[in-house]
Amino acid sequence: MGDFTMPSLGADMEAGTIAQWLVKPGDEVHRGGIVAVVETEKSTMEVEIFESGVIDELLVHEGESVPVGTVLAHVTTRTAEAVTAAPPPPPPSGPLPPPVVSPVVRRLAERSGVDLAVLSGSGLGGTVTRADVERAAQPTGDEGARPEWALGRAGPRSSPLARRLAAELGVDLSALRGSGPHGSVVERDVRLAVEVRPDETPPAPVAPEDRQAAMRRAIGALMARSKREIPHYYLSTTIDLTAPAAWLEQTNLERPITGRLIMSVLLLKATALAVKAVPEMNGFMGGGTFASSEAVHVGVAVSLRTGGVIAPAIHNVDQLTLDELMTGLKDLVGRARTGVLRTSEMSDPTITVTNLGELGVETVFGVIYPPQVALVGFGRVTERAWARDGMLGVHPCVTATLSADHRVSDGHRGGRFLAEIDRLLQEPGKL
Amino acid sequence: MTGATAARGGGAEPAGGPTGEKDHGIHLLQQMLRIRRFEERCAELYSHSLIRGFLHLDIGEEACAVGVIDTLSPDDAVVATYREHGHALARGISMRAAMAELEGKVEGCSRGRGGSMHLFDAATRFYGGNAIVGGGLPIAVGLALADHLQGRRVVTACFFGDGAVAEGEFHESMNLAALWHLPVLFCCENNLYAMGTALDRSESETDLSLKAASYRVPSWEVDGMDVLAVEDAARSAVETVRAGGGPHFLELRTYRFRAHSMYDPDRYRDKAEIEQWKQRDPIPLLAERLTASGVLTDGDLERIEGEVGAEVDDAVAFAEAGTYEATEDLERFVTSEPVRAGEAS
């Protein structure tokens, strides 16, 4: 028993019509013999059979069109014995059976105007689920369904480099006037917006209120981006500062006023050293992947008295002595407040430390500066009842917090990081 | 026996020497049957979608490939066209490697990158499988030029159809080969149709050997349905070419029994014409002659059919068990790989 099927006469042939049968049941056929004329979109062809035997049954009528591979006739080969019953014909291609739906889902479909007959169920045994209906009910093609990047966004014409820098430096492009080709905002426009050199007159003097407003907008844009893009997680721990405070007091006692250190320096240094143990806190997120940084450039959040905050970097904090760090910090805060920062300081912090506690709060839950992935907050140093070695005492303490990017690390590593800061602070002489 | 051969041009009349020794006659018959049965199976596999692309069958023309290639030595080179299954098998490419290639498998003779139209084999100096009509002729001239420059006594046999004669490359190559006196045997398989266009509808001069002769290339018209006639003409021509006689041209008058390719309704030929040519099918023609001279018995024929059938079955099984090249290797061989087994030679 063999099957004679609708042959494929070319890759572009999907179906054929039997124009004419050249054989009838009972006819003897030989391999290679022409048995039918088939019409395709391209031509009319005589088709051959690759079986030898007797035609048992013709399954497709003349004029009927069927897909390639459809059985057209059964052939009883000479060696075959009894003719076995023909297999049942393929199910007719009519309307599909109604889908299986629970009453709850049926009501939901009625309410949302979804036609159940056109749904294919994703549930067990093809059952239409609530989710199927909700998906079908969701309007397609409106703006809500489109990804954010596909929505037109008004804004000044700007070069790709300018956009990238603006995002990194927290500059609001819409506040800038472009000086590039076709009036586009280019790199220099962005750099000028963050860098006011004392020895250079900015091209277009900006009124202080405008600058403040621009900075507020810029911070807003950057922080909005951060909260939109970065899945933050937050950890907090309290660190006993008895040891560093005592060390600091002893050290400063021996020093002239101009050489004294402040606690912030110890906190910065401890943070910078701690990333060596947990490198996924230090670096940049770009294009969906994290690149950890060899260098540790700590951004120091400096609040400006006129409002706003900026977080320029002190470079290679892990390699500076405490005195160098103190000098650097003093210099940086001074320049931040007077608006004379270098672009590199603005563009390349690898992690940020905020010290809001100086102004009284105990705990800081900061927002990460993109494309960085972590921000460490230190609260106010307060004296607290603190148990140690079974003894209750009054100790100077600080609450250290971590805001970190869940795409890069998780709470376990974050906790390790805070513990490492704590450990380092307990041996201030080694910082 | 070779009465259908007519000489033109300056070459010597091919010797009509005895070629009907028992083993040799049976060998030629078996070679033609291998090609016939292989291609019949190809048609079947094509209609089941196991072979795709264009499939051009040689059925009816087997005597040309078998008769010429049988006279070549292993050092000689073969350049063929897209209707080259017969030439590949006659040249010694295994049926397994050919069938695997048609099914797009990595075990195929071109690793599945060529398909039906591009069978290649360095071991037997089989240079394709060229699907640009006329495009293989300049390459054959170049292969021969290299042999000439390196002092090798080697012949390059170049097959092409009557359609190629209308291409500029035919005329350029004929001229260059004659001008430089290069050892090329040009074998024109004239099956009377360039796809669907009859010879007299595409050529102002339908005597093709005359065209070659006009380049001072010795040329013969040969009965391409008679494998012994083809072999005789080819042997004589190959000997002359190898001896430094410059290029030669054989016009092998033949006919394809099937359409140009699988999806060709064959509207341009008269059924009666096809039937008439089928009376001169090269396989029965030789079989009858061998039987008449007592060389072939019915038992022999049955045995040969059995062997050939088994070889085809084995080739199909091999192809179907074959594997596909990893798509990661898609870009392999666009350029040569840093470490090669050796240069083609």
Place this chain on the structure above:
Amino acid sequence: MTNDEARQLIRSVLHQVAPEADLDEVGAGETLQEALDLDSMDFLNFVVGLHEATGLEIPERDYPQLSTVEGCVTYLTSAG
């Protein structure tokens, strides 16, 4: 140093440290840090400024005495 001199000195040093700060806004008893948003760095700079103007070595343990304007005045006048 008189009270007025002390007050004048405090005003001038504070102006260097925090130009925006206005001493008149600081109420009696209010700490400078809170009233003028001074962080520890600002405060250190303030102490350094006082030191440079007066030559006083101001040890850290005296810092609490400098937390209000009144405290500063008292510290300066009593010291020299």
Place this chain on the structure above:
Amino acid sequence: MVTYREAMRQAIREALTRDDRAFLMGEDVGRYGGCYAVSLGLLEEFGPERIRDTPLSESAFVGAGIGAALNGMRPIVEIMTVNFSLLALDQIVNNAATLSYMSGGQFNVPLVIRMTTGAGRQLGAQHSHSLEGWYAHIPGLRALAPATLEDARGMLWPALQDPDPVIIFEHGTLYNIEGELADDAGPVDINTAAVRRPGDDVTIITYGGTMRTGLGAAEQLAGSGVSAEVIDLRCLRPLDTATIVSSVARTHRAVIVDEGWRTGSLAAEVSARIMEEVFYDLDAPVARVCSAEVPMPYAKHLEDAAIPQVADVVAAVQMLGG
């Protein structure tokens, strides 16, 4: 002092001397001495078997070069101009470029094809086009454009060592340029682009005949304080993307100078790669200076207007400055 033409001749002489398998063939390469006199004197030196004059049959003799390369030789085929190479396009694109792949790596075609390209000599519309980009489109080919004496002297030998087909495009205006060439000048790398002049503000990307145009523009721009880097692509396929994008990442601006027509050009390809690789480093749109979209005219002033000039490149750079 040697000319580009002489440097090329030295390269052919070296190839034929060092490798017995190498030979030169093409129209009028022998007795005539080469259409551009590149092979003048070589017939006398190497004889007619190795300096072969061919009939005017581009398809046949290029195809013969492919066949000879397949069969153990190292042919150098000369085509008079890129326009004439279209008569051999079938052999180059359908055979030379595909044989290795179609045969699953069994065969390779170690063939070198040299051809003149480009405008600037008032030769009209059938001898002056720059179709290098077409060839650079084809997988399986390597396309080279020597723009300096060193490259004219040094690219042929490594091209002959390449197991696959290589096309060398010689810009017609370069044959007469003259300069010093070290006595020991020899093979050069044929994979990478070269920085011909370093700079910081803009990258000017050139090749072949436009390399000197780019250098001229950079010189003028320096006068107005703009520091332009000039890159010579040298190898048009495969393109050395790394050199291009690392320069543009630094300068943030790119101007591509291509004597081909703008539409579907090599310049378009280079531009696209810059967008793909260093989009976020661009501070201005990539600019192109290409030939006008006309068949090359004969009259001098029209031809000058049709092909990239120094002033066009300078203007394009200044546009990018805003």
